[in-house]
Amino acid sequence: MDRGADGKFERRTSSHFELFQDVDIDRSGGFHGSRRFEQEVLDELEEAYDSLGKLLSLRPERRISVVIYDREIFDAHFRGLFRFQAAGFYNGQIRIRGTTRLTPRLSRVLHHELLHAALDAAAPNLIVPGWVNEGGAEWFEARAVGKRGLSPQERSALVDFAAAGRLLSVKDLSVPAFGRLGPRAAGIAYLQSYAYIELLARRYGERKLPLFYAELIRSKRLDRALSRVYRLDVAGLETALHEEFR
């Protein structure tokens, strides 16, 4: 385990996770103490694990490491990786820009990063196209809190991007990560990736999503996964998405 700047990471484990946290909580006991926070985060992660198994049939076997950093330490360590403010990322471990409470926002970030960790565990050498990886993570974090489909705001943002000719091509969205994009482009990239997975879930049913990810993991080929599960090719999917926001 790498040590934080002050080297005071607390370690705690559950069935599928090991948690290290270094947020600025003075007390260990009590309602606002660090032990309670750690337990809440682990409980949330285990719930997320169950949801991921139910929704996408992904159930990583090896324990996943999750590191929650104090915000300043996170920013000092990882600022160079992103051109926008990242709430967390996955690079072999789930790394989270921390809060001292389990907020709804933190819960969503934990869900999001868990999808990345699970895909990596299932296919460590597979470079997953960004829209499949980030779109899946965005879809999972939204779906886990009961959100189905694009919100009116998301839909109108995509209509506006389309009208301005700013929708990204599926080729642009196939880079493995969006960290190098500027804040505006990153916003479009995440939203549009979500829209791709949402389109697949809505038109073909949520139950096909786990088949799609399983076929991608098995064959290591996006074109094969799309054609086997959806009878689609990438260009056809791109056309379908762009037509939705015309």
Ligand SMILES: [Zn+2]
């Ligand atoms: Zn992500």
